[in-house]
Amino acid sequence: MATIEDIAKKLNISKGTVSKALNGASDVSETLRKTVLETAVELGYSRGMRKKGAKHLCLFIKNMLYTEPEHFGYDIVIGFRKAAEPAGFVVSVVPLDDPTQKHITYDAYMLKNNYAAAFFLGLSLSDIWISQLQTSSTPAVLLDNYIQANPTTCYVGVDNSEGMDLAIAHLKKQGHRCIGYLSGALDSYVNQLRYSAFFAALRKYNLPDGHHLAGNDFFFSECLQKHLPALLKQKVTAIICSHDLLAHTVMIYCQELGLRVPDDISILGFDDLPLCAYTAPPMTSIRQDRTQIGKSAFYALSSLLAGVPISTLLLHTQLIVRQSTGEAPASPKKLQALDLPQTK
């Protein structure tokens, strides 16, 4: 376990300067502070510092709304705080941006701010810190992201394979044979999982398979103007979407094209946001219990802090049937009758 003295010796500066740098004193330059922090992390000083009773947790959020009850992240944040705060932890909610990740390493950021551990919401596979988490030593729990072989990281989320299985089983039971899938960008681990799970479930239920039945893009507009018309031309009678907001937009767009939901086409979302009860028609979706995800994330984090190497903690999903899915039409509505926009 490294001490302040070790850091001072390594950098050939005084212990007082190291201490000042670690404690954020204003008379230490930003460059020197960074060097001290990085050396502290390198020498393993962080762990010793944390053991002195640091009780602060950082909840990082990126690419995700969380301030209002209808936002995806809201219940997760509340659930996490509901579990962490009674256990004596202080939780800081910190929106994370790219410049921060470029400016400082994850371990150094945590040390600098005296956080014992982190819970990450919304990281994508291209985030800089994701690669640092492969070898970091500060406990981290990640929603919907899996870091292999680092015993201080844990993946929490729902069982996406199960959720997709429930969705396809539900649609098959209603007579659908040709089912399409629209997804957000595949630079997200959870989108990759759901994408693979879609094809795995089609195969399991002996339904037509093939990559022409799925489309993905970061932008809704591409999904609507390119992939959705392509699916409709394949005569799909049901479309599953990787998340509810996309499903809602697809539903509206289909209705604008003159398709009735669910009489002509069934639409099924993922996540079961509060919105689903209020769309027209109300939307069938795969529920993730976001409050329990937040609480479970705290359990995982406190386990990591206690040295228990939890790797993965998943919750069961649940199919919530509303009115956007129904019996498959005897024959899909004739496409000639649809005013389909030109594909690019």
Added chain:
Amino acid sequence: MATIEDIAKKLNISKGTVSKALNGASDVSETLRKTVLETAVELGYSRGMRKKGAKHLCLFIKNMLYTEPEHFGYDIVIGFRKAAEPAGFVVSVVPLDDPTQKHITYDAYMLKNNYAAAFFLGLSLSDIWISQLQTSSTPAVLLDNYIQANPTTCYVGVDNSEGMDLAIAHLKKQGHRCIGYLSGALDSYVNQLRYSAFFAALRKYNLPDGHHLAGNDFFFSECLQKHLPALLKQKVTAIICSHDLLAHTVMIYCQELGLRVPDDISILGFDDLPLCAYTAPPMTSIRQDRTQIGKSAFYALSSLLAGVPISTLLLHTQLIVRQSTGEAPASPKKLQALDLPQTK
């Protein structure tokens, strides 16, 4: 929520008889008791009964030794009890056999014995209760078995993909290019996972792939006399085994054939049983922290009892390097020099 009266009405018997049957009175015939229990389960009486403060948990064990510290199940049982008993639960350890599973359903057994929830060790995919667990309502945590879409069941274990990845990465780093795999029978979920993970890791590390590189059987003798010679003929320089006891037997058998471990062939086990430190040479293995598995299983079980639908809880594995693995030989020992038994 059904009452004793509902059961009595349904069966057209007195409430007193129902009560006697549920409480195991000796003046109720076994046939009637079974009928009452099954009706109680069918009507959902179990849940009400459990809520009255039943605090008994059942730890079922099948196909697994657990009474001595060197046994696979020992630390799991101890870990589970260490977590459950201070929390106020009484844990009964019950060896499970086939006749019991044939005689009574899982839910009825739990109701009859007033157990609130179960932790299963060692079930195989062919166990009768495994199929009942798809729709059971009594919370159950299963070591190394995954039940999809039943919110009252949870799978606990280690991250087998990670473990296999660590094993293959270790061997590749030591220069091995042709790696074989020997496994127990594939009627076990965990053996299936490790089997698939072996091939996935070979592909990930760009190593020669193909089903001729793996063999599996319930009996050690088949693995030794049929699959091991087949692997040696493929000129493998390293063999991973699905569990340590098999790895130890394979090691001894290779030595009897005149192969030096690890100079001629590297052997790597899975589980890191206490035995691994005492084999000659001591064995490299993938560790599962069995005490923490037991403790985590209790966490999962108490979550299920609280209505939190945990699906999966996995721990990180760890590569424990000892002397049974080493640098790949420049060229595999000539097989002509080996006294290989005839394959069947």
